[in-house]
Amino acid sequence: LAPPEPAAAAGAGGGAGGGKEPLSREERRRRRRATAKYRTAHATRERIRVEAFNVAFAELRRLLPTLPPDKKLSKIEILR
Secondary structure, three states, X not given: OOOOOHHHHHHHOOOOOOOXXXXXXXXXXXXXXXXXXXXXXXXXXXXXXXXXXXHHHHHHHHHOOOOOOOOOOOHHHHHO
């Protein structure tokens, strides 16, 4: 068996590791998302989103009648 041709081996990995050809849009996006700054910003946005979500459910929970009155409804019970 003959070893694979160098040109064929270079193309098999997606081409992003060689550094000679420009990165695809997807690869640029993937690398940007891998930075600590991006992850921190994303985590902050997610915390704000979840907090708003929970506030909305708390408001709905307050408006719905329950028996006994002090029972806390779960999110799925609120939706039902």
